[in-house]
Amino acid sequence: MSNIRVLMIGDLVGPAGIKMFEKHIGSLKEKYKADAIIVNGENSADNGRGITPAIADHFFEMGVNVITTGNHIWAQKKIFPYIVSQPNLLRPANYPSKCPGSGSTIINIGAYKVAVVNLQGRVFMREQLDDPFKTIESLLQYLKHQTDIIFVDFHAETTAETAGIALFLDGQVSAVVGTHTHIQTADARVLPGGTAFMTDLGMGGSLNSMIGMKKDIMIHHLRTQMPVRFEVDLEPPYVMSGACIEVDTQTGQALSIEAIRVVDDQGLF
Numbered sequence: 187m188s189n190i191r192v193l194m195i196g197d198l199v200g201p202a203g204i205k206m207f208e209k210h211i212g213s214l215k216e217k218y219k220a221d222a223i224i225v226n227g228e229n230s231a232d233n234g235r236g237i238t239p240a241i242a243d244h245f246f247e248m249g250v251n252v253i254t255t256g257n258h259i260w261a262q263k264k265i266f267p268y269i270v271s272q273p274n275l276l277r278p279a280n281y282p283s284k285c286p287g288s289g290s291t292i293i294n295i296g297a298y299k300v301a302v303v304n305l306q307g308r309v310f311m312r313e314q315l316d317d318p319f320k321t322i323e324s325l326l327q328y329l330k331h332q333t334d335i336i337f338v339d340f341h342a343e344t345t346a347e348t349a350g351i352a353l354f355l356d357g358q359v360s361a362v363v364g365t366h367t368h369i370q371t372a373d374a375r376v377l378p379g380g381t382a383f384m385t386d387l388g389m390g391g392s393l394n395s396m397i398g399m400k401k402d403i404m405i406h407h408l409r410t411q412m413p414v415r416f417e418v419d420l421e422p423p424y425v426m427s428g429a430c431i432e433v434d435t436q437t438g439q440a441l442s443i444e445a446i447r448v449v450d451d452q453g454l455f
């Protein structure tokens with residue numbers, strides 16, 4: 187095995203996202219001959235906010251190697267002690283250092299060490315976080331001593347900030363993919379320095395929802411600006427989105443990145 191292939195799956199929203207993952211990850215893993223799976227689980231709790239220890243354990247039992255997250259990481263309080271004891275559940279690395287958990291991990295895939303980093307953008311995001319450029323710069327000084335195979339999930343709102351991080355890191359990491367907007371972008375490519383890049387992986391959940399949530403509630407909120415409680419949409423059809431990235435294990439450079447989008451018309455509940 188001189189190349190490795192990694193599936194990266196974008197934000198799975200509530201039970202609809204989890205059911206899509208359960209149903210399709212086996213065949214995707216086979217189709218892409220994937221050696222590892224990284225999934226963004228920040229919306230996988232029943233109400234679409236955060237992740238619980240039971241859901242994280244479920245992902246690991248289904249063969250997920252690393253779970254990344256984002257701004258919803260603290261929505262379920264049970265995750266506070268769990269994230270301390272589970273190094274492969276990440277929170278963005280540029281959260282204040284006093285936050286529980288870590289923003290990077292190193293796993294073994296076959297004979298290779300692979301690093302996964304989670305970062306969050308700052309443009310149009312509520313949280314006041316450390317500079318993600320500075321954070322990854324100092325993290326790389328440590329990680330590069332361990333491995334050149336490095337995957338980055340950049341959880342951000344704007345396309346420009348994600349492109350900025352990707353172009354800044356081009357040639358230093360294997361892949362930079364965005365999450366958080368829940369909308370898959372059509373720009374997957376390998377950058378000139380050998381870093382695979384895609385602005386956003388997209389989401390898993392109800393296809394005709396708004397970011398996985400029931401559209402009527404969200405449209406009401408947009409039209410009235412009244413406070414509402416968003417609810418996860420469970421209606422078919424469903425979508426699951428992500429990318430498959432192939433990396434040369436000798437150099438850590440990406441050989442290819444292919445967008446993945448599975449649509450399923452059948453009811454899952």
Ligand SMILES: [Fe+2]
Nearest residue numbers: 197228229366
């Ligand atoms: Fe999300």
Ligand SMILES: [Fe+2]
Nearest residue numbers: 256257258366
């Ligand atoms: Fe998010």
